Amino acid sequence: MMGAEFVALSLPPILIGTLAAIACALPGNFLLLRRQALIGDAISHVVLPGIVLAFLVTGTVAAWPMMLGAGAAALVAVLMIETIRRLGRIEPGAAMGVVFTTMFAAGVLLLEQSDTSGVHLDVQHALYGNLESLIWLEATGWDSLWDVQALAALPPELPRIALTLLVVAVVMLLSWRPLVLSTFDEGFARTLGLPVRAIGVGLVSLAALAAVAAFDAVGSIIVIAMFICPPAAARLMTDRLGTQIWWSLGFATLSAVLGYVLAGYGPLWLGGTHALSAAGMIASVSGVILLLAALFGPCRAPAGQRPG
Amino acid sequence: MLTDALLLQLGYNATLVTLGAALLGAAAGVTGVFLVLGKRALVSDAVSHATLPGIGLAFIAMVMAGGDGRALPGLLLGAAAAAGLGLLCVSWLTRRTRLGEDAAIGAVLSVFFGAGVVLLTVIQTMSAGRQAGLETFLLGSTAGMLRSDALVIALAGALVLALVLALRRPMTLAAFDPDFAVARGLNVRRIDLAAMGLAMAITVIGLKIVGLILIVALLIIPPVAARFWSDRVDHVLALSGLLGGISGYGGAALSATAPGLPTGPLIVLLSFALFALSLLAAPRRGVLATLLRRRRAVAPGAGR
Amino acid sequence: MKHDSTRPEAVRPAIPATAGDAPSVPLAISGLTVSYGDMPAVNDVSVAFRSGAMTAIIGPNGAGKSTLLKSALGIVTPLSGQVTCWGRPLARQRHRIAYVPQRAAIDWEFPARALDVVLMGMYRELGLLRRVRASHLARAMSCLARVGMEDFADRQIGRLSGGQQQRVFLARALAQGADLYMLDEPFAGVDAATERAIIAVLKEIVAEGGTVIAVHHDLATVPGYFDRVFLMNVHAIAEGPVATAFSRENLDLAYGGRLAQDPVGAAGARDAY
Numbered sequence: 001m002m003g004a005e006f007v008a009l010s011l012p013p014i015l016i017g018t019l020a021a022i023a024c025a026l027p028g029n030f031l032l033l034r035r036q037a038l039i040g041d042a043i044s045h046v047v048l049p050g051i052v053l054a055f056l057v058t059g060t061v062a063a064w065p066m067m068l069g070a071g072a073a074a075l076v077a078v079l080m081i082e083t084i085r086r087l088g089r090i091e092p093g094a095a096m097g098v099v100f101t102t103m104f105a106a107g108v109l110l111l112e113q114s115d116t117s118g119v120h121l122d123v124q125h126a127l128y129g130n131l132e133s134l135i136w137l138e139a140t141g142w143d144s145l146w147d148v149q150a151l152a153a154l155p156p157e158l159p160r161i162a163l164t165l166l167v168v169a170v171v172m173l174l175s176w177r178p179l180v181l182s183t184f185d186e187g188f189a190r191t192l193g194l195p196v197r198a199i200g201v202g203l204v205s206l207a208a209l210a211a212v213a214a215f216d217a218v219g220s221i222i223v224i225a226m227f228i229c230p231p232a233a234a235r236l237m238t239d240r241l242g243t244q245i246w247w248s249l250g251f252a253t254l255s256a257v258l259g260y261v262l263a264g265y266g267p268l269w270l271g272g273t274h275a276l277s278a279a280g281m282i283a284s285v286s287g288v289i290l291l292l293a294a295l296f297g298p299c300r301a302p303a304g305q306r307p308g
Numbered sequence: 309m310l311t312d313a314l315l316l317q318l319g320y321n322a323t324l325v326t327l328g329a330a331l332l333g334a335a336a337g338v339t340g341v342f343l344v345l346g347k348r349a350l351v352s353d354a355v356s357h358a359t360l361p362g363i364g365l366a367f368i369a370m371v372m373a374g375g376d377g378r379a380l381p382g383l384l385l386g387a388a389a390a391a392g393l394g395l396l397c398v399s400w401l402t403r404r405t406r407l408g409e410d411a412a413i414g415a416v417l418s419v420f421f422g423a424g425v426v427l428l429t430v431i432q433t434m435s436a437g438r439q440a441g442l443e444t445f446l447l448g449s450t451a452g453m454l455r456s457d458a459l460v461i462a463l464a465g466a467l468v469l470a471l472v473l474a475l476r477r478p479m480t481l482a483a484f485d486p487d488f489a490v491a492r493g494l495n496v497r498r499i500d501l502a503a504m505g506l507a508m509a510i511t512v513i514g515l516k517i518v519g520l521i522l523i524v525a526l527l528i529i530p531p532v533a534a535r536f537w538s539d540r541v542d543h544v545l546a547l548s549g550l551l552g553g554i555s556g557y558g559g560a561a562l563s564a565t566a567p568g569l570p571t572g573p574l575i576v577l578l579s580f581a582l583f584a585l586s587l588l589a590a591p592r593r594g595v596l597a598t599l600l601r602r603r604r605a606v607a608p609g610a611g612r
Numbered sequence: 613m614k615h616d617s618t619r620p621e622a623v624r625p626a627i628p629a630t631a632g633d634a635p636s637v638p639l640a641i642s643g644l645t646v647s648y649g650d651m652p653a654v655n656d657v658s659v660a661f662r663s664g665a666m667t668a669i670i671g672p673n674g675a676g677k678s679t680l681l682k683s684a685l686g687i688v689t690p691l692s693g694q695v696t697c698w699g700r701p702l703a704r705q706r707h708r709i710a711y712v713p714q715r716a717a718i719d720w721e722f723p724a725r726a727l728d729v730v731l732m733g734m735y736r737e738l739g740l741l742r743r744v745r746a747s748h749l750a751r752a753m754s755c756l757a758r759v760g761m762e763d764f765a766d767r768q769i770g771r772l773s774g775g776q777q778q779r780v781f782l783a784r785a786l787a788q789g790a791d792l793y794m795l796d797e798p799f800a801g802v803d804a805a806t807e808r809a810i811i812a813v814l815k816e817i818v819a820e821g822g823t824v825i826a827v828h829h830d831l832a833t834v835p836g837y838f839d840r841v842f843l844m845n846v847h848a849i850a851e852g853p854v855a856t857a858f859s860r861e862n863l864d865l866a867y868g869g870r871l872a873q874d875p876v877g878a879a880g881a882r883d884a885y
Contacts, residue, residue: 033722037410038350041417045521087595088587093410094349094532101525102580105573108447112568123447128425177740181732184722188784190687191711192735193703221425225418232411239768241723263426267433274433276426283422290415294405302406303721303770406721 008139012155013131014260017222017282019158020214021252023165024226026172027207029241029248032231033183038093039078039204040227042100043211044220046077048107048126056114061121063156067212074208077103078201129219131260131278134158157217164213168206179203180241221279226252229286236297255286314561322564324458325450329517329560329575330553331465333526336510337552338472340527341534341545342503345483349531350413351504353524354398355391356511357417360424360520362390363445367431377431378441380457384512387445391508394420448519448572450563457516464513469549472506479503480541517560518572525576526552533583536590555579635699638663638708638792638823639684644693646676646683653679654690657848661825661840666818667851668828668838671866675845677827678714678796685711685794697792707736710790712781714797720770726780727765730755733787755783758816760809775806782810793817795826799833811837834858 024040031037050073051066058065077099085095108123138144138153145151172179182189182199189196211223234247259282264275294300343349366386367377375382394416401412428442472479481489482499489496507527514523534548559575588595634640639661646654654676661667669677682688684695686702697705710733730752731744738744756762759779769777778798785793793814799807814824818839828834834841834854841858843849843866850862 032408032411033719035408035410035719037408037414041353041414084587087598088532088536088593090532090535091344091347091349093347094344094528097349097353097524097528098532098580098583101522101529101576105522105525105576105580108570108573109577112570112573124443127446174740177735177738181735184724184729184732185713185718187682187687187713187717188711188732191685191706191709193686193706221418221422224414225422228411228414228418232407232415235407235723236405239723239725241728244723272433274429277429280422280425280427280429283418284426287415287419287422290419294401294407297405299768300405303768 004139004141007142007144008137009135010260010264011139012136012158013134013278014257016134016155016158016161016217017131017256017260017278018253019161019165020218020222021226021230021256021282022249023161023168023210024207024214024223025230025248025252026165026168026245027203027210028227029231029234029245030179030183030203031207031227032235034200034203036204037228037232038096039207040211041224042077042081042096043074043208044215044223045100046073046103046107047212047215047220048123049073049103049110050107051126052107052110052114052121055121056110063160063216067216070212070215071208073103074212075205078204078208125219126215127220128277128279129215129217129222131218131222132264132275134217161213161217164210168210171202171206175199175202218282219279221283222256225283225286226255229283229290230255233286233290233293233297236293236300239299251286251289255282255289259283259285310562310565312565314558321453321455321458324455324462325453325517325571326557326560326564328458328462328465329450329571330557331462331469332510332514332517333530333556333559333575333579334549334553335465335469335472335506336514336523336526336556337530337534337548337550338469338476338545339503339506339510340531340552341541341548342479342483343507343527344531344535345541346500346503348409348504349528350524351395351398351409352507352511352527354413354416354420355395355504355508356515356520356523357424358394358397358420359387359391359511359515360421360445361427362386362388362393362424363442363515364424364427364431365390367442368427368434371434380454380460380516383442383445384460384515387515388508388512390420391511395504395508444519445515446519446521447570448515448517448522450517450560450571451567453516461513461516464509468506468509468513471509475499475502475506476542476545480545484541517556518575522572522576525579526555529576529579529583530555533579533586536586536593551579551582555582634660636663637661637696638698639794639825640696640699641680641684642694644680644683644690644695646679646688646690648679652691652846654683654844655846657693657844659842659844659848659851661823661842661851663823664818664821665839666814666824666826666837667840667842668826668834669842669844670828670831670834671844671849672868675866677844680844681711681794681796681825681827685709707788708791710785710788710793712778712785712793712795712798714800718769720777722769724769725766726756726761726769726772726783727752729769729780730783730787733784736788752783752787755786756780758786758813759783773803775802778802779806779809782813786813790822792823792825795824797827797829799828799830831863 028040031039047070050070054065054069055061080099081095084090084098085092111123134155134157136154138150178194178199182194182196186196214223230248230251233251234244237247238244260278263278263281267274267276343352363383363386366383370379370382371377397416398412401407401415402409431442478494478499481494482496486496510527511523514526518526530548530552533551534544537547538544555575555578559578560571563569563571563574591597637660642658644654644657645652657680669680671677679688683690695702697709731748734748753762753765756765759782761776761779761783764772764776769780772780798810818824835858838854840853842851843862845866849866850857
């Protein structure tokens, strides 16, 4: 299992899945604390019309235009949610529900109306991604990791998601204190003169960036699951924010690796012949982790219900 | 063609589907009011996504029992069971852990959906699963719907609508003022459960027409739109049902006129159009009315 | 300085609105109007708070006391009016001001310990990236000690009692090393021990030359706790030393004559014990 075939067929998807999971879990921690966990859900729904429009404009399924389209759609969605919430004085959950279902419906309609028979673009692909197809044919073994020529043939999703993760991580590191302050106590952050609203918009934009890049590689199930499940499970493990982040990264990695391995090799171990959906399995594993944390996590109970 | 469709002239099946969609939309519109009033609109999103593994397991079970895996009543039963489990998970996570409802919703939604996708790939590897077509439950599909299926949907939609209308008074009380409802001797917990149960029923019935990803729109958009027109709960209920019914009817009729016009998205887009109209033009709460009022208020008072 | 006629004529001299630009005035508000929706919560309020004093902001429910504080701090955006601190715009004096909010606005499940909360008060010094050093930790601990909370430094904030939580937030304000402390109902819903601890710390602050402004609702404790009062009810009513401004007449203006018993008399009686 650990030979040349593994490096060529399994290593790139596992790496991409892990990096995508971490890139989503990082901002997910703060979205969770701000009770905005469902932003990830909303963003990954509205990405569909974005990529369909990008396809209609450019006529190809090239990655950058699609990511741009997806990013623009995410931005439009956030603006629409905010506008509807304010103009209509509607609670955020309902405003979100109005916007993301509408935009997703528009995406599906656009997709059905346009001729995409020649390209790999459909709703299923958008939902589950195609992690399994991100293979590295040039690899001949572990040595290929030092072979520049072979490295150049890595699936382009890998450097893209790695770069995205780097950006997300660096921005979050640099803005750590203001982010924590404004998440914990917005009023206090304001009295310090922190640009509270800009920080909020920045966080959502960062989440959108992670979602769009991860979506391109792994589909929206993983995006939604990784925004929420690893941070949620981590929250039940500790009362320290820094520790929570590390737990969430560990859980995200575990979900991605274990999920991929179970989907790819599990059926073989059981005597089957076909691999299962890796995206679905990664989400499922993250759910099992959350279930275990909810049952046994040391800080699972609400603070008021624990002995002092 | 469109007038034919709107006048139900496209054959018996299409007529049944259109009427079913209208009943479903009306029932969803009325039920959704209670969810939106109780600020629980997105719980139904978790519930609808949670149906997928139930559909998959029901298919597998029916095939293993030697039957046709695609029998709609069986699939809907599985969907309902999984939706109920998803709902239980949301409330368990919210009550027993420190996680907020939003996190619980997102977690249940993504994990159940992920598990469902895994099951779909399992089904693809089964010999009977090649043409299972369970993917149609994601976005709904009315093309080639069996007459019996259309009948089931229309009847179930009518039943749910009747139930919601019968229960509207206690549900209004419970959603608007739980404390008062308790003081009046109502069992608020049971009423909440009934409201969620009805939402679940709508989700399950709507799977075939609207699909599990978009069904939540029918529960959210009409109530939010109706809220703009009135502050009285009974008016909001009636209007929301009406808007939902129009969306269902119009969307289904429109989609029957040509191929490549999926029913679910059309229904959702139509309801959004009605929402946008309400947001702009409703008297008092609408944007135009607010702007006009502000202008009038500012003009004389600006002399300071 | 002109004002419109909506403010009661009798009390105008009590409000030294012209003193607002002086560098010795820690907080001067002039012509401040804030509105939520169509109704003004604060209407054309002008007031200058005295340096080195402990001033209570009092008035009935819905009088706009918290809103006044929040808009003075820039948390709520006013429709009109000006706020200066020591004669300069608020934005340039923020580092000299500490604010202790009413306790409702926070998620008590947040993964933060009492010590973490106090360290947040040092944001100005720590900035984005500077390391938290032993000296910072020591100072944070001493702030906790001043409010009697040093034994709870490692406790998650949701697992403290309401009064303990309030003291932690006062410790955070102390960690800011401010000259002006603004508190929104610091004694609301806290136990007697906490109330004593808080008032002791506030008196220390004033004794060291700091200024304290607190929204307060318990009229009976006003004379015992505060040097000065500012009475308001959407409009400004009066500002001055407790001895003169905390009068039956002004209270009737603020509360619309709805007070059942006479807090001035009651407080006086209690003082006589």
